[in-house]
Amino acid sequence: MTQENALRILKSLSDASRLRIIQSLTQGEMYTELLAERLGLTPSTVSFHMKKLEEAGLVVSRKDQYYTVYALNREVLEMSLSDLAASRPEQADEQQKREDEYRQKVIDTFFEYGRLRSIPVQLKKKRICYEVIADQFVPGKEYSEKELDEIIEAVHEDYCTIRRDMISEGILKRDGGRYVRIR
Amino acid sequence: MKEFIEYLTQRIEAGKEEIEALEAEGRRDDADFAKVKTNIYDVCRTVTNALRERPGAGAAAVKAQLDRFSISWNEALEKAREHDDAKNIVVGETKMEALRDVIAHFPEVES
Numbered sequence: 001m002t003q004e005n006a007l008r009i010l011k012s013l014s015d016a017s018r019l020r021i022i023q024s025l026t027q028g029e030m031y032t033e034l035l036a037e038r039l040g041l042t043p044s045t046v047s048f049h050m051k052k053l054e055e056a057g058l059v060v061s062r063k064d065q066y067y068t069v070y071a072l073n074r075e076v077l078e079m080s081l082s083d084l085a086a087s088r089p090e091q092a093d094e095q096q097k098r099e100d101e102y103r104q105k106v107i108d109t110f111f112e113y114g115r116l117r118s119i120p121v122q123l124k125k126k127r128i129c130y131e132v133i134a135d136q137f138v139p140g141k142e143y144s145e146k147e148l149d150e151i152i153e154a155v156h157e158d159y160c161t162i163r164r165d166m167i168s169e170g171i172l173k174r175d176g177g178r179y180v181r182i183r
Numbered sequence: 184m185k186e187f188i189e190y191l192t193q194r195i196e197a198g199k200e201e202i203e204a205l206e207a208e209g210r211r212d213d214a215d216f217a218k219v220k221t222n223i224y225d226v227c228r229t230v231t232n233a234l235r236e237r238p239g240a241g242a243a244a245v246k247a248q249l250d251r252f253s254i255s256w257n258e259a260l261e262k263a264r265e266h267d268d269a270k271n272i273v274v275g276e277t278k279m280e281a282l283r284d285v286i287a288h289f290p291e292v293e294s
Contacts (some may be wrong), residue, residue: 014209015208016209042273045213045273048273113266115264
């Protein structure tokens with residue numbers, strides 16, 4: 001168990017509504033609507049809490065026709081506090097981890113459902129957003145300007161600015177009328 | 184319109200009590216959703232106060248603004264549902280539920 005997972009478990013349990021959900025599930029499998037009725041919450045609020053519990057590995061779900069049925073994951077639930085306290089950070093370099101977290105924060109701020117909300121002003125953030133857009137291009141593959149613009153436009157309407165910036169940032173290379181992703 | 188503003192104020196006060204009670208119970212996320220709901224009543228009261236006395240605005244302008252909220256918040260909710268975004272589904276449903284209640288209590292606008 002990594003420290004990250006242990007923290008996720010502890011955070012998800014530090015909410016009385018989620019503890020009540022766990023208590024209800026000790027009686028057996030239950031679907032969202034039934035839990036909502038029992039706990040006096042809306043089904044969407046129960047779904048929100050279930051997602052947190054599922055991400056922490058405390059519950060598992062399965063589809064049963066139109067319903068999502070939830071059950072406790074006994075293996076995780078029966079861990080002791082000493083098991084959680086003994087968890088260790090992942091081996092990944094701390095600096096790298098911080099950078100990954102920063103990158104993810106920028107992505108979460110500037111992207112919504114795959115669309116770029118606005119072009120960041122700060123260069124570091126702009127680079128991160130352009131790298132995300134660059135993932136749409138196969139490295140080494142040549143694109144016409146029209147193909148390139150269509151792909152960028154699906155992410156943000158100002159495809160001209162983004163295309164120019166990606167070239168000046170060394171993400172794309174223009175050779176004649178063809179474009180190639182170089183990093 | 185005075186009664187309508189009083190209703191919104193009453194809902195804001197009730198919302199504050201609900202937030203306090205949920206926080207005291209240790210239901211932090213549910214308290215956050217109650218804050219979203221209370222904020223909607225607050226936004227609607229601010230809009231009403233700002234528009235009702237403005238020359239050329241009045242009750243019809245308030246109602247038009249509430250209808251605009253309804254369209255844009257409903258779009259955001261649909262988008263959240265489309266992407267199975269659990270948190271924003273709850274936020275969107277909470278906002279729409281509060282707005283429906285606000286509109287239901289809005290006084291008849293004379294044409």
